[in-house]
Amino acid sequence: MTAQTIDGKNFAARIRGRVADHVARLRDERGVTPGLAVVLVGDDPASQVYVRSKGKMTKECGMESFEYRLPETTGEAELLALIAKLNADGAVHGILVQLPLPAQIDAELVINSIDPSKDVDGFHVSNVGRLATGQRSMVPCTPLGCLLMLREHCGSLSGLNAVVLGRSNIVGKPMAQLLLSESCTVTIAHSRTRDLQDVTRRADILVAAVGRPEMVTGDYLKAGATVIDVGINRVERDGKNRLVGDCHFDSCASVAGAITPVPGGVGPMTIACLLANTVTAYCRAHDLPEPEGLTA
Ligand SMILES: NC(=O)C1=CN([C@@H]2O[C@H](COP(=O)(O)OP(=O)(O)OC[C@H]3O[C@@H](n4cnc5c(N)ncnc54)[C@H](OP(=O)(O)O)[C@@H]3O)[C@@H](O)[C@H]2O)C=CC1
Ligand SMILES: Nc1nc(=O)c2c([nH]1)NC[C@@H]1CN(c3ccc(C(=O)N[C@@H](CCC(=O)O)C(=O)O)cc3)C=[N+]21
């Protein structure tokens, strides 16, 4: 038996199409254009790729893209001043500060200085708290993308056993919150979890976000499980640089019912959800109806 591949690339393109439709309607009916500001500090090559890709897709959806590239040596005060300016800018509806930040900058302080209503990453402590308490919030893009794929593939998630592998603030924890809101029975596993395979083998849904290339093999899975592979790991194989997930695709695909590939799975969905969040932020700021099916 071999698992169905969940095509995140195709799904993401459909989401961007719906975002573009919504943006076109805002322009035609109100003469307005949502704007997204992306701030990159330093010159990490992978971050540059993502930021370029985000800017390109923002424009393709008809929105305004504002890009800020600051040197690696940028001070905290300078970055805070830029964010204060973007918070006050009426043309900017979403603000994303690319992580990780250089060591001299306190990332927590910077994130919490973003106006929560413009925090399209959903990392501000106010959005984290609102998500955890079931209040309307901006939802982190990667977990939101995973949720949309799961809803599309599984329908109702109610009562399913979900195991989230990883407990980071940007993926694991918000993913667990979203699955809990869908009435899954949620287990969060991490590096101190004992008998990990016994835990993951109970999962109807497994979300892998560990940052360990191909760690999850078929032995970790219950037959027929739905596997969402968040991992983005650059490895050298046969002298070539390749991108692999946290799951060993072939061995997982022989046990799972469905699985997302890397590349072409969660990654493109993350960017699509960033664009969706920008439109959602615009609509909330102006008391307009938000796009349907693109929020948690
Ligand atoms: N597709 C996308 O859009 C995105 C992809 N990513 C990718 O997702 C992956 C995870 O990212 P992120 O959450 O930021 O990573 P972090 O490094 O912040 O967190 C990794 C988590 O995995 C746990 N872990 C590490 N090793 C093991 C192990 N051997 N067994 C069990 N648990 C383990 C850690 O446990 P502990 O807490 O105990 O240390 C930690 O909770 C990375 O590959 C990253 O590149 C990230 C963001 C977006
Ligand atoms: N403030 C902030 N918000 C983020 O959302 C954020 C961040 N910082 N820092 C880095 C991580 C990582 N991330 C990815 C987005 C898209 C792909 C993506 O599109 N991946 C393609 C492949 C791209 C390639 O070939 O490199 C794919 O999986 O198919 C991957 C990873 C967002 N992140």
Ligand SMILES: [Mg+2]
């Ligand atoms: Mg830092």
